[in-house]
Amino acid sequence: xxxxxxxxxxxxxxxxxxxxxxxxxxxxxxxxxxxxxxxxxxxxxxxxxxxxxxxxxxxxxxxxxxxxxxxxxxxxxxxxxxxxxxxxxxxxxxxxxxxxxxxxxxxxxxxxxxxxxxxxxxxxxxxxxxxxxxxxxxxxxxxxxxxxxxxxxxxxxxxxxxxxxxxxxxxxxxxxxxxxxxxxxxxxxxxxxxxxxxxxxxxxxxxxxxxxxxxxxxxxxxxxxxxxxxxxxxxxxxxxxxxxxxxxxxxxxxxxxxxxxxxxxxxxxxxxxxxxxxxxxxxxxxxxxxxxxxxxxxxxxxxxxxxxxxxxxxxxxxxxxxxxxxxxxxxxxxxxxxxxxxxxxxxxxxxxxxxxxxxxxxxxxxxxxxxxxxxxxxxxxxxxxxxxxxxxxxxxxxxxxxxxxxxxxxxxxxxxxxxxxxxxxxxxxxxxxxxxxxxxxxxxxxxxx
Numbered sequence: 349x350x351x352x353x354x355x356x357x358x359x360x361x362x363x364x365x366x367x368x369x370x371x372x373x374x375x376x377x378x379x380x381x382x383x384x385x386x387x388x389x390x391x392x393x394x395x396x397x398x399x400x401x402x403x404x405x406x407x408x409x410x411x412x413x414x415x416x417x418x419x420x421x422x423x424x425x426x427x428x429x430x431x432x433x434x435x436x437x438x439x440x441x442x443x444x445x446x447x448x449x450x451x452x453x454x455x456x457x458x459x460x461x462x463x464x465x466x467x468x469x470x471x472x473x474x475x476x477x478x479x480x481x482x483x484x485x486x487x488x489x490x491x492x493x494x495x496x497x498x499x500x501x502x503x504x505x506x507x508x509x510x511x512x513x514x515x516x517x518x519x520x521x522x523x524x525x526x527x528x529x530x531x532x533x534x535x536x537x538x539x540x541x542x543x544x545x546x547x548x549x550x551x552x553x554x555x556x557x558x559x560x561x562x563x564x565x566x567x568x569x570x571x572x573x574x575x576x577x578x579x580x581x582x583x584x585x586x587x588x589x590x591x592x593x594x595x596x597x598x599x600x601x602x603x604x605x606x607x608x609x610x611x612x613x614x615x616x617x618x619x620x621x622x623x624x625x626x627x628x629x630x631x632x633x634x635x636x637x638x639x640x641x642x643x644x645x646x647x648x649x650x651x652x653x654x655x656x657x658x659x660x661x662x663x664x665x666x667x668x669x670x671x672x673x674x675x676x677x678x679x680x681x682x683x684x685x686x687x688x689x690x691x692x693x694x695x696x697x698x699x700x701x702x703x704x705x706x707x708x709x710x711x712x713x714x715x716x717x718x719x720x721x722x723x724x725x726x727x728x729x730x731x732x733x734x735x736x737x738x739x740x741x742x743x744x745x746x747x748x749x750x751x752x753x754x755x756x757x758x759x760x761x762x763x764x765x766x767x768x769x770x771x772x773x774x775x776x777x778x779x780x781x782x783x784x785x786x787x788x789x790x791x792x793x794x795x796x797x
Contacts, residue, residue: 355414355442356381357433358424359393361780364447366393367496368422373400374502382406382414418442422450425492425517426544448514449521451497456506460635461528463514463558464535464571466682467628469493469656470620471535472513474632478641478649485509492518494783516541516554528561531638532586533569533631537576538681542704552576562586569634572596573627589634593626598633600626605650607633613647619654622689658786660686663793668763671793674770675786679703680710683772693719694766697753697789699729700773710772711735719743720760722753728773750778750785754792767793 354372359365359381372379379402383390386408397403406414415421415437423434425446434444445453452459462472469492476489488504490497491512504510512529522528537552545551559568559580566586571577573592581588593600597608605612605626615626629650636646655661661673672690677683683698696718711732714721721736721744723729729746736744747753757767769789771782779785 353417353419354379355418355421355437357383357410357415357421358427359383359385359390360424361390361393363393363494363496364492365422365424366396367498368447368450369397369403370400371498371501373397373403376402379403380406380414380418382410384408384410412436415442416440420445420450422447425515425521428544429520444524446518446521447496447498448491448512448518449525449527451501452522452527453525454501455497455510456504457508457510458531459529460509460511460531460533461514461558462512462533462535463516463519463555464533465538465540465555465679466685467535467624467631468513469676470625470659471533471628471631472511473656474629474649474653475533475635476511477653478632478636478646479509479511479639483509483639487511514558516545516551519557520554522557522561526561528557528559528566530562530565531567531569531635532558532562533635534558534571534577534580535628535631536571536574538679539705540679540681540703543702552579556580556583559584559586567638569631571627571631589638591627591630591634593623593630596630597637598630600630605629607643607646608637610643612643613651617651619652622660622685624685624689625655658783660689661786663790666758666793668765669758669761670766671789672766672768672770673786673789673793674768675775675782675789677770677772678774678782680705680707680772683770684710684713686768686770687713687717690717690766690768692717692766693762693764694768695720695722695757695761697722697724697750697757697767697769698771698773699724699732700726700771700775700785701777702726702728702731703774707732707735707772711739711741715739715741719765720757721745722747722756724750724753724771724773724778726773726777728771750788751792754789 356369415433420443421437422445462468480487486508488500489511492515493513568584568586569589572590603615658675663671674686723746775782775785
């Protein structure tokens, strides 16, 4: 039986807190939502909750007494466990969850979990596409992909299957419930979120928690081509599959993609390009293999899969110029990968808020690949500028807004140019989140001159 006195800490703007609160309210439970943001800032998340009379709010602040009176706290995944309010809740023996760990205590069916620094959303979505019509059971997609699993929790039966994307913070929530998915995938591990974690090792170890509680009958899918991912294999007790561009049952050879060592299709037939996207596909192929999907079924899905919004998404071709939205590239590594896969000449729109990451390699890649750079305001921009100066790279301009960046990019570009939004930084100084940044870019690009 579900306990009462529920407190949702951080309604947020991505849908996770909203999904939990809405589900709890629908079950008839009294819910307190507390958030440091005010009513105006949370307007979009608050609107769907207006009809519920069993929700109360504490906005613009937290109060210790709320946490001291809670039996269950569902905290925003980014809230650290040493937060003083969570510590207050722990003192009264309240149960602490994030959205996914709480969902997993209620989920009646098997779960496929995906995490990684890059590619987790694309991989999760592709796995869902592969399985949803290739199985007799119903398949659902949710997690750190702007789809709350609480939106479909009430529909689930023991015969269904859930595909969940996990952030590193959501992986940390698995410790309290001692749970790992029956199939767990790690796409890769690179430098990210070092403004939250004390070092790279701590960040990597958070990702590896996805595998910690697996059993011998479970599956672990690890990137053989990624050194940091390989360090997971030492403690995994489940059955391990290592995916690679060139080894194993699923791989690339002579420009063809192979599935279970059989020729599947030409790389040229795929809508997604770039080695990192091919690697994501190969990871998904191992899930297809575990669930015994046919060659024909896999070929149809891969041929039609075009990826996700905000991930190297072609928005418009205007007077010979390509405008590409890669707003989810919030780390230098992601932008480097995007630049290496983009057609030159390139005008890059980058910058924003730093996550305590190194921009040295990105600066070198900009020097080699970028014809002109437009830098948005923020602490990441402040780190990039001296690195460019050291490399004697002068082809950049600081701008005050994304609108100014798009306007200048249109003016400075010529036919055949790629105008790439790939910020290599967080968005919160100018935008609600990275998706808001991408949406604004799309609107600006599609405006008539």
